[in-house]
Amino acid sequence: xxxxxxxxxxxxxxxxxxxxxxxxxxxxxxxxxxxxxxxxxxxxxxxxxxxxxxxxxxxxxxxxxxxxxxxxxxxxxxxxxxxxxxxxxxxxxxxxxxxxxxxxxxxxxxxxxxxxxxxxx
Amino acid sequence: xxxxxxxxxxxxxxxxxxxxxxxxxxxxxxxxxxxxxxxxxxxxxxxxxxxxxxxxxxxxxxxxxxxxxxxxxxxxxxxxxxxxxxxxxxxxxxxxxxxxxxxxxxxxxxxx
Numbered sequence: 001x002x003x004x005x006x007x008x009x010x011x012x013x014x015x016x017x018x019x020x021x022x023x024x025x026x027x028x029x030x031x032x033x034x035x036x037x038x039x040x041x042x043x044x045x046x047x048x049x050x051x052x053x054x055x056x057x058x059x060x061x062x063x064x065x066x067x068x069x070x071x072x073x074x075x076x077x078x079x080x081x082x083x084x085x086x087x088x089x090x091x092x093x094x095x096x097x098x099x100x101x102x103x104x105x106x107x108x109x110x111x112x113x114x115x116x117x118x119x120x121x
Numbered sequence: 122x123x124x125x126x127x128x129x130x131x132x133x134x135x136x137x138x139x140x141x142x143x144x145x146x147x148x149x150x151x152x153x154x155x156x157x158x159x160x161x162x163x164x165x166x167x168x169x170x171x172x173x174x175x176x177x178x179x180x181x182x183x184x185x186x187x188x189x190x191x192x193x194x195x196x197x198x199x200x201x202x203x204x205x206x207x208x209x210x211x212x213x214x215x216x217x218x219x220x221x222x223x224x225x226x227x228x229x230x231x232x233x
Contacts, residue, residue: 006163034221043209043225044164093163109154110221112164 002028004096006113013084014121020080021116023094029074030096034110035067038091050077084120092116125224127210132230139197141227143210146191150212153186155195158207158226167195167208197229205231 003026013019023033031052036044048069049057056069068080077096081088095110124146133139145153151172156164170177170184170193177184183196197204210224 004163041228043223046220095164109152109166109169111166112156114163115161117161 002026002096002098002109002111004030004094004111004113006094006116008116009114010117010119012119012121015085016083018080018082019084019118020078021092021094021118023077023079023096023113025075025096025098025111028096028098030077030098031074032097033071033077034095034097035069035077035079036093036095038093038115044093047079081118084118086120089118089120092118125210125212125222127208127224127227129225130228130230132232133200134232135200135202137200139195139200139204139229139231141195141197141208141210141229143193143195143224144191145193145210145212145222147212147214147222148188148191150214152213153184153193154209154211154213154221155182155184156209156211156223158209160206164209200229200231202231202233205229 005024007022011019033050035047037047038044046059047062050069050071052071052074058064071077093115095112097110127143152169154169155167157167158164168179168182168184170186175186181198185194207226207228209226211221214220
């Protein structure tokens with residue numbers, strides 16, 4: 001299957017600072033990437049859909065000024081958590097949609113990154 | 122994941138078969154997926170099934186789809202301790218855009 005990486009895998013920051021998380025598709029071009037948030041023992045909550053070259057589409061209840069998304073190229077999307085607070089502590093996972101026919105998947109399959117554990121002190 | 126439901130926990134003995142069930146509500150779903158998540162990691166695509174299929178087998182994995190009842194299951198044959206993880210059912214909805222809805226995940230615990 002296709003490979004998606006995230007960086008960093010783990011980050012600890014002080015309250016009030018901003019944190020940037022990168023999501024890269026390593027062996028395919030992703031016109032669409034997704035950002036999810038996962039609370040302990042819960043499912044993934046879609047935060048936003050990131051489209052290359054255009055503004056991200058945010059889900060209801062997600063503050064776009066708080067969670068800045070930039071999809072600058074076909075292989076990179078970034079999520080910046082601005083003025084982070086302890087309640088932003090969570091596991092953030094990105095995924096990328098492979099528009100082509102990826103091995104082991106379908107043309108609409110999402111491939112997930114390994115996740116980023118954010119802890120805000 | 123309020124429209125995709127899964128039982129939260131399943132415990133089996135090593136060597137037995139595991140069956141994880143999922144129900145969904147949207148009849149327009151085109152693809153249904155099973156993902157595996159190990160502790161502290163992202164989601165790994167295990168298998169998928171197109172909505173016009175009723176069964177798919179891939180080595181130890183068998184997916185059954187009952188489209189009439191909107192019921193999806195994942196059977197893992199000869200379950201191993203390494204299969205212990207959370208398994209997410211997901212559906213892709215054809216709503217004019219691409220949106221994947223996930224269930225809450227079933228935690229599979231394999232006893233040696």
